[in-house]
Amino acid sequence: MTAVRVIHATNRQKGKGSVEIMEEAAGLVRRASAADLCCYCLGTFPFVSYFLLFFSRRSGAEGCAGLVSDSLALSFLFLWMKYWQSVYASRLLAGVRNERKEFLLPCRQAAVQTVFQPWSLFLLPLSLLLTLPFPWCFAFFQNVTVLGAEGDVRTVFRRAYRQSLLFPAQNLLVILFVLNLSLIVYLNLCAASFLIPLLIKKLLGIETVFSRSHHFLFTPSFLLFLAVLTYLCVDPFVKAAYVLRCYYGECRETGAHLLSELRALRRSAARSAALLLTATFLLAAPRYLSSGKTEGLLISGSVPFDRKGVDAFPGDPVP
Amino acid sequence: MRKRPGVKFRFLSGKMKDICRGSAIRMGNGHPLSVVVTLFAVAVGVFVLWSVFYSLGRVLVHVPSRVVPDGIAGLLLDKP
Numbered sequence: 001m002t003a004v005r006v007i008h009a010t011n012r013q014k015g016k017g018s019v020e021i022m023e024e025a026a027g028l029v030r031r032a033s034a035a036d037l038c039c040y041c042l043g044t045f046p047f048v049s050y051f052l053l054f055f056s057r058r059s060g061a062e063g064c065a066g067l068v069s070d071s072l073a074l075s076f077l078f079l080w081m082k083y084w085q086s087v088y089a090s091r092l093l094a095g096v097r098n099e100r101k102e103f104l105l106p107c108r109q110a111a112v113q114t115v116f117q118p119w120s121l122f123l124l125p126l127s128l129l130l131t132l133p134f135p136w137c138f139a140f141f142q143n144v145t146v147l148g149a150e151g152d153v154r155t156v157f158r159r160a161y162r163q164s165l166l167f168p169a170q171n172l173l174v175i176l177f178v179l180n181l182s183l184i185v186y187l188n189l190c191a192a193s194f195l196i197p198l199l200i201k202k203l204l205g206i207e208t209v210f211s212r213s214h215h216f217l218f219t220p221s222f223l224l225f226l227a228v229l230t231y232l233c234v235d236p237f238v239k240a241a242y243v244l245r246c247y248y249g250e251c252r253e254t255g256a257h258l259l260s261e262l263r264a265l266r267r268s269a270a271r272s273a274a275l276l277l278t279a280t281f282l283l284a285a286p287r288y289l290s291s292g293k294t295e296g297l298l299i300s301g302s303v304p305f306d307r308k309g310v311d312a313f314p315g316d317p318v319p
Numbered sequence: 320m321r322k323r324p325g326v327k328f329r330f331l332s333g334k335m336k337d338i339c340r341g342s343a344i345r346m347g348n349g350h351p352l353s354v355v356v357t358l359f360a361v362a363v364g365v366f367v368l369w370s371v372f373y374s375l376g377r378v379l380v381h382v383p384s385r386v387v388p389d390g391i392a393g394l395l396l397d398k399p
Contacts, residue, residue, distance in 0.1 A: 054372075058379035071372035078368055115360045118368040153357065220382055 015166070015248060018173030025240035028092055032240075036091045036101075040236055043084020047077040048228050056221050075118075082113040085239060086148035092243045093146060097256060098263040109148045112156050116144045135172045139164035142242035166249045174245070178238055186230045193217065193226065 016024075054070055086109055091101045120141040127137040143160035150156060164171075194217060197210035209216075216222050251257040 054376065055379060058376045059382045063380050064377065067373060067376045071369055071376055074372045075365060075368040078372075079365070111357055111361055114364045115357070116364075118364040118371070121368070121371045153360070 015170045015245075018170055018177050021170065021174055021241050021244055022177055022237065024244050025237050028096065028240040028244065029236050032092060032095070033101075036088055036095075037236070039084050039091065040088040040239075043081040043088070044232065044235070047074075047081040048232065050074055050077050052221070052225060052228060055224055059220060079110070079114050079117070082117045082145065083110045085235075086113055086145050088236075089146040089239045089243055090149040092240055093247060096243060096247045096260070098260045098267070108152065112144070112148045112153055115153050116157070116160075117141065135168065135175055136164050138175060139171050139242070139245070142238065143246055145239065146243050146246045163246050163249045166252075167245070171245070174241055178234060178241075181237075182230050182234050185233050186226060189226045189229055190217070193222075 051074065054074055057070065058064075058067070083106075090109075094101045120137075123137050124134070124141065127134040140160050143163045144156060147156050147159050147163070150159060193210070194214065197208050200206050200208060201211040247256070
């Protein structure tokens with residue numbers, strides 16, 4: 001009973017502030033390499049493009065024709081996206097831990113995502129309807145993406161569940177922050193799509209389809225396009241925020257931050273030792289050669305080169 | 320020494336238990352059953368996903384081409 005109370009008390013600890021977490025997430029995304037961002041784009045762009053096509057086909061004249069094959073293709077692209085997002089998140093996590101970024105066990109990672117992520121499409125709307133369990137559900141599925149490469153299905157489930165219970169206040173504030181950010185980005189994109197054609201018309205005098213009428217702003221396809229753009233802008237930061245949450249949760253249990261700092265120290269020590277050695281060699285070699293102590297080097301070999309026509313070395317015996 | 324009865328049976332049941340314990344939606348531990356269970360979970364996931372997108376497609380057929388009716392949009396903006 002006491003142990004349960006202790007666990008609940010530690011879970012309720014505040015952790016870092018949500019703004020601080022989001023700032024760190026922004027820093028993490030900015031520090032991410034091009035390969036990391038490529039991983040994200042490689043997974044997300046095909047799904048998003050096909051989803052827009054699917055939407056325009058279904059709401060257009062085609063109706064239900066080819067719906068079975070379209071939805072199957074969309075399902076596989078969704079799984080493809082989740083796999084690459086998991087790769088992106090695990091690479092960010094490796095960066096935070098100061099580990100090497102590697103592609104590990106793609107089959108297992110894909111299987112983990114395929115087992116869990118489809119249920120997010122059911123459970124997230126349901127939890128949103130019930131309101132209260134939404135933050136935990138959202139955190140759980142984000143954690144599955146982040147920890148997808150950390151083990152088999154059971155291990156990932158257990159760890160993602162445990163991490164989703166940590167710092168509930170922080171989790172809720174991060175979600176509210178992300179919601180506000182998404183809304184602001186969406187409104188900005190709406191304003192930009194309304195104003196840019198007008199500006200082009202006023203400043204350059206170029207008439208476009210968009211400047212002739214603003215009715216395109218009210219079409220569902222265009223509104224969905226803006227929503228998709230908003231998702232693409234905000235989601236990398238959300239993934240980075242949950243990477244940090246998982247990392248800090250892990251640090252509390254295992255002291256991973258100490259190992260991470262030790263790794264960074266070891267790496268910097270090795271780098272500075274290599275620099276020191278190079279500098280010593282570069283500085284010492286010319287002085288050593290100019291001091292005339294090269295005799296030993298020459299004697300150690302049999303005949304280094306033809307010495308005819310070469311001035312006698314200072315230590316040579318006089319013939 | 321006389322062999323105790325039921326040792327073989329107990330050994331077999333232990334093996335089966337091990338297999339079942341190891342296979343609870345776990346992949347890659349070498350048990351064929353675990354692989355089968357994981358593949359089944361994967362297939363269920365794909366089916367769930369397909370059914371969600373299929374239902375979405377059925378719903379989208381009824382989405383109107385404009386969110387706001389032309390009358391309201393015409394009041395707000397210049398109609399071409």
